[in-house]
Amino acid sequence: MNNEQLLDLVKQMTLEEKTAQLLQLTANFYEGTNVEGQITGPMEEMGITEQSVDASGSILGLSGAQAIIDVQQAYMKKSRLGIPLLFMADVVHGFKTIFPIPLAIGCSWDTELAEKSAEIAARESAVSGLHVTFAPMVDLVRDPRWGRVMETTGEDPYLNSLFAAAFVRGYQGDSLKDEPDRLAACVKHFAAYGAAEGGRDYNTVDMSERNLREYYLPAYKAALDAGVEMVMTSFNTVDGIPASGNEKLMRGILRDEWGFDGVLISDWASIREMIAHGAAEDDREAAYRAIRAGVDMEMMTPCYVHHLPELIESGEVDEKLIDEAVLRILQLKEKLGLFDNPLRAADPEREREIVFSKEHRQVSYELATKSAVLLKNDGSVLPLQPDANVALIGPFAQSPDILGWWSCEGVKEDAVKLGTALQERLTGGKVQFAQGSNVHTITAEQIAEALEVASKADLIVLALGEDSEMSGEGGSRTDIRLPAAQLELVKQLKAAGKPIASVIFNGRPLDLHGVIDESDAVLEAWFPGSEGGAAIADVLTGVVNPSARLTMSFPQSVGQIPVYYNHFNTGRPLNPEKTEERYVSKYIDSPNEPLLPFGYGLSYTSFSYGDLEVSSNEMTTEESLSIQVRVTNTGERAGVETVQLYVRDVTGEVVRPMRELKGYVKLALAPGESGTATFTLNEEQLRYHHSDLSYRSDRGEFHILVGANSRDTQKKSFRLV
Numbered sequence: 001m002n003n004e005q006l007l008d009l010v011k012q013m014t015l016e017e018k019t020a021q022l023l024q025l026t027a028n029f030y031e032g033t034n035v036e037g038q039i040t041g042p043m044e045e046m047g048i049t050e051q052s053v054d055a056s057g058s059i060l061g062l063s064g065a066q067a068i069i070d071v072q073q074a075y076m077k078k079s080r081l082g083i084p085l086l087f088m089a090d091v092v093h094g095f096k097t098i099f100p101i102p103l104a105i106g107c108s109w110d111t112e113l114a115e116k117s118a119e120i121a122a123r124e125s126a127v128s129g130l131h132v133t134f135a136p137m138v139d140l141v142r143d144p145r146w147g148r149v150m151e152t153t154g155e156d157p158y159l160n161s162l163f164a165a166a167f168v169r170g171y172q173g174d175s176l177k178d179e180p181d182r183l184a185a186c187v188k189h190f191a192a193y194g195a196a197e198g199g200r201d202y203n204t205v206d207m208s209e210r211n212l213r214e215y216y217l218p219a220y221k222a223a224l225d226a227g228v229e230m231v232m233t234s235f236n237t238v239d240g241i242p243a244s245g246n247e248k249l250m251r252g253i254l255r256d257e258w259g260f261d262g263v264l265i266s267d268w269a270s271i272r273e274m275i276a277h278g279a280a281e282d283d284r285e286a287a288y289r290a291i292r293a294g295v296d297m298e299m300m301t302p303c304y305v306h307h308l309p310e311l312i313e314s315g316e317v318d319e320k321l322i323d324e325a326v327l328r329i330l331q332l333k334e335k336l337g338l339f340d341n342p343l344r345a346a347d348p349e350r351e352r353e354i355v356f357s358k359e360h361r362q363v364s365y366e367l368a369t370k371s372a373v374l375l376k377n378d379g380s381v382l383p384l385q386p387d388a389n390v391a392l393i394g395p396f397a398q399s400p401d402i403l404g405w406w407s408c409e410g411v412k413e414d415a416v417k418l419g420t421a422l423q424e425r426l427t428g429g430k431v432q433f434a435q436g437s438n439v440h441t442i443t444a445e446q447i448a449e450a451l452e453v454a455s456k457a458d459l460i461v462l463a464l465g466e467d468s469e470m471s472g473e474g475g476s477r478t479d480i481r482l483p484a485a486q487l488e489l490v491k492q493l494k495a496a497g498k499p500i501a502s503v504i505f506n507g508r509p510l511d512l513h514g515v516i517d518e519s520d521a522v523l524e525a526w527f528p529g530s531e532g533g534a535a536i537a538d539v540l541t542g543v544v545n546p547s548a549r550l551t552m553s554f555p556q557s558v559g560q561i562p563v564y565y566n567h568f569n570t571g572r573p574l575n576p577e578k579t580e581e582r583y584v585s586k587y588i589d590s591p592n593e594p595l596l597p598f599g600y601g602l603s604y605t606s607f608s609y610g611d612l613e614v615s616s617n618e619m620t621t622e623e624s625l626s627i628q629v630r631v632t633n634t635g636e637r638a639g640v641e642t643v644q645l646y647v648r649d650v651t652g653e654v655v656r657p658m659r660e661l662k663g664y665v666k667l668a669l670a671p672g673e674s675g676t677a678t679f680t681l682n683e684e685q686l687r688y689h690h691s692d693l694s695y696r697s698d699r700g701e702f703h704i705l706v707g708a709n710s711r712d713t714q715k716k717s718f719r720l721v
Contacts, residue, residue, distance in 0.1 A: 405472020
């Protein structure tokens with residue numbers, strides 16, 4: 001259908017049909033669609049009629065090719081105007097083939113592989129009947145107490161923007177109609193959900209508009225620039241107004257300023273939640289505020305279907321707002337090709353061939369190897385030697401719980417376990433197992449068994465972490481150390497006097513005290529996905545040389561939070577050489593710096609940096625600077641070094657961060673080989689939002705900082721003239 005035909009279709013719809021198109025329900029509302037007149041329990045609870053269900057626009061959470069075919073066909077038989085359903089789901093980091101969590105993917109600094117993971121997730125989802133994924137989540141996060149940090153790619157707006165665009169390209173491809181194995185992407189959560197106070201899920205967000213625009217909005221904008229078809233509102237308030245009813249945010253910035261004309265959907269029940277926020281008296285007012293804000297689709301509450309007709313009849317809401325929303329939904333259905341083929345790519349036979357295929361699992365494996373961050377490696381503990389006699393101890397030694405919270409159709413039992421994979425790789429050695437502890441509890445018998453196994457080994461590999469319920473949505477924590485039972489296990493095994501390599505499976509940056517000092521080596525595995533055990537075993541044994549770099553800082557303790565690399569200076573900065581000074585900005589019981597900085601990660605080889613070279617000590621608006629540094633692999637293994645470029649604007653109209661990431665280059669170098677990382681820096685990259693929200697640069701001094709992470713850098717200066 002062309003746009004004129006879609007407009008004509010809107011004109012043919014009754015007001016009730018139009019408001020029903022704005023309603024999204026879960027699959028259980030559609031059970032027994034072949035049973036005429038049956039109103040299920042969920043309908044009664046929400047007060048939704050069977051007629052509204054029959055005319056509704058989309059379904060959340062149903063998957064499986066045959067199930068979706070059955071529901072779509074039954075729905076189309078009842079549809080007066082032949083308008084097909086949209087099927088949506090949270091395909092966050094894989095459908096059945098689960099990739100590492102997005103925070104881990106971010107640590108790969110590999111946007112091409114991230115795009116590939118989204119393409120595979122789309123292929124598996126589409127053949128299973130889905131049309132839309134509620135991904136990517138691009139919320140910038142500085143607080144690891146928040147459980148949903150696992151869904152983000154980190155604390156940096158530049159890097160988050162690169163990944164946001166990559167995920168959108170992977171999900172959507174070039175044409176949804178011509179590529180039925182792709183999905184429409186839905187960027188979330190608009191806006192600033194990652195800044196919830198106290199790291200507590202769904203909590204208040206309050207910040208200046210300048211801060212919002214400078215750090216939190218860029219990744220959403222990058223997703224829009226990449227062509228994302230949908231946007232999801234966030235649960236939180238922004239400037240005192242819940243996002244789902246925030247006209248300035250949704251109509252002002254998203255629609256009018258950025259020109260977004262795709263579908264805007266509420267998060268689960270967030271329109272009705274305006275009542276609990278204190279921003280709406282009842283469902284009627286919530287519907288009024290949301291439709292005026294430009295929210296097209298209401299997820300899992302009936303405010304629109306119950307109250308939009310009367311709001312229109314009373315003249316409080318112009319019916320053209322409903323027509324615009326319906327048209328956007330119909331346009332998305334047309335882009336997906338659903339009017340021509342309501343079943344789209346759903347195909348049970350192809351589903352069996354494609355989903356969880358060997359090819360897809362191989363990409364999951366590769367991404368997991370590139371996402372594991374080596375945090376510490378004293379001596380020669382890692383990589384493990386082929387003839388090593390290893391005691392593998394800990395609650396994750398043979399745990400399948402390595403997929404993470406948002407694992408869609410992933411099955412834990414399908415995940416490759418670390419112990420199984422490690423045993424296969426140490427063909428000349430031996431792997432002996434002990435549980436050591438559970439995730440949250442430990443017994444004297446478990447300790448005794450662990451010590452017995454450790455006594456017979458050359459070294460200990462400890463498999464520790466959070467279970468999947470400890471992060472994800474609703475998984476906020478005030479204590480981000482490992483559970484006490486696991487810390488006790490580390491303490492007991494440290495006393496055994498054997499070298500210890502700890503592997504951490506988790507969904508957030510942790511306070512690693514009680515582990516990092518007690519271990520000779522620490523590998524951050526995150527939740528690595530379906531092939532996680534194989535990938536981590538290959539990193540431990542040196543088949544793969546770790547190359548990942550942190551995209552969130554690891555705090556010294558929870559008391560430092562938020563701690564992030566691109567912070568401001570203060571009027572009384574701490575001089576590292578005068579730590580005894582009192583009246584400066586510091587803690588008296590902790591360093592200011594994080595335990596591990598943004599951009600940090602080790603390798604099994606070593607790299608040396610030559611002198612930093614900059615083409616000029618002046619920049620103009622017309623001429624760029626060329627920046628180069630020579631890097632040499634000084635070790636005995638091939639490895640990848642991620643050379644990072646940071647810039648500091650020394651004096652601005654508004655205070656500027658101590659450093660900001662502006663680019664990076666990955667150099668793959670053989671032993672003894674040198675390579676040159678070359679960057680181009682121009683005036684546009686120096687612009688920022690001033691106090692009047694204008695976006696421009698300041699003349700004056702800038703620092704160029706280049707190195708292996710945000711802390712360890714070389715510096716040169718130039719002036720913008």
